[in-house]
Amino acid sequence: MRVYCVGVFGSFPVELLNKLDAIASNGKDVELIVGLLDAHDSENYSWTLDQRAHLLGSLKCVTSVVSPSPSILTESFINDQKIDVVNHMVYQMAPTNLSSHTHNDNVTHNESKSDDSNKQFAVPIDLGIFRTIYYESGVKDPDTLSWDTVWETKGRKNDPSDTRLLTGYDGTDFEPEQFAKRWLGAIKWIEGETVLDVGCGAGFLGDYLPRNGYVGVERSPSLAEIFIRRSNRVVIAQDATSLPFEDGSFDHVISHSMLEYMPGKPAAIQCMQEMQRVARNTVFVGDLRTIQALATPEKYVAPGTFAHTLFQKNDFSNMQELDGFVVSDGWWGGESRFNAMYRKNNILYTNQTIPRNS
Structure with a gap:
């Protein structure tokens, strides 16, 4: 065989x-x-x-x-x-x-x-x-x-002390501390500001973010529980399409390598809109996958199969639901990934922007 x-x-x-x-x-x-x-x-x-x-x-x-x-x-x-x-x-x-x-x-x-x-x-x-x-x-x-089942299984089956085994980066040289620092720089974080980490997992990246003012949201109860036990941080087991917070509750909302595991683009877009709603200043979504990251173009993936939810850079200039997001080159993975930034005051800090179609 x-x-x-x-x-x-x-x-x-x-x-x-x-x-x-x-x-x-x-x-x-x-x-x-x-x-x-x-x-x-x-x-x-x-x-x-x-x-x-x-x-x-x-x-x-x-x-x-x-x-x-x-x-x-x-x-x-x-x-x-x-x-x-x-x-x-x-x-x-x-x-x-x-x-x-x-x-x-x-x-x-x-x-x-x-x-x-x-x-x-x-x-x-x-x-x-x-x-x-x-x-x-x-x-x-x-x-x-179901990706939900996969992530729950990761939380139950792997060593909770090794957060790399609880992520999608367990076979790479991805350095979480470096990326956490880049996050804080990208959102122009100032000491004392609050941060919501959507899709925080077991804290692979959250471990390196400021403790004070940090709240994590994680759909998988097993991963959320591991993060709480490991770090005693505030982590809520919650679906990101309906965040349990008032409008403008956090100075910054960040999410990394999470939207690809949402059950389709409508859910991913709803999640991004929720992040916009609860943010006072900035939303930063990192590590968005494109079709180059998958072995087969998205249009050939049957609905309901074990596939990633994929975005293209021009989605953020062509889709009204994503109005206000500006894209930048990804920090990891070459052309297969990119980042998206949203600022409510329209002061955008990105390396590259794509103008909306007129």
Whole structure:
């Protein structure tokens, strides 16, 4: 069995490697193929290997690397590499009807069709054996996948003292202290001002923000509980689309790498509008993902599947709901990510702006 995974050492829980190892121990040939999506992943690959080398050393399955992986996972790539199963972060083209997929160890791939009457979407190829492998990650069926379950599982399954394992940056050299300082500089924070951190998680970045006047909001109860226990900070387990605060309650509202996990653009936009509502001065949204960050363009991702909610820079000049936000280059991840800033007094501190269409 050939298993293709993107960013497996950083993006997935130890349970995945343990289960693959158990399958290999039971006499089944297993080859783990690691794909890296783009250049910055390749640069960080040595760091990632160092972090997980002790796991690889004990694996009974064979490990190989494909770097970089194709920008779009194609049927020909699957066939050429003789891949049996692929993780849930990668998608293939398939008809909207998923009934032809098998639900056992022998994964059947739908053939892509060009017939316009049978619209093609990208769907996760995590059927068959991966249904069991990814149970700990919250992955069940393509029509019931939920980021909420994934983040709750991260909070329950990982070491609460290692906040990197509780984030989406567990396989990178992302430095939270550096980014927290850049945040404070970007919003022109002055000592004594209040900060609301939306999507604070277990405090990976919040640990480096000023304690006085800090409030965190986190949708996952398990991550919020870990943050409270670790730091004794004010953290509220709450959906960010309905913030429990009066208008203008905080001097600054910040959010980093959170909107991509919202259930679609309408929810993400509602969240940003809520952040605008409760901010007195500034809203800073960092690490927004673009389609370049995903293996398949957003328009091919089937609704309800395990996908990220993606924005493009020009969304902030074309969408009335995002009026007032100005974009700047991302601080991490190259062209695949960018930042958005909103100031109520219209004094904007950004590196690059995109004018609204006239």
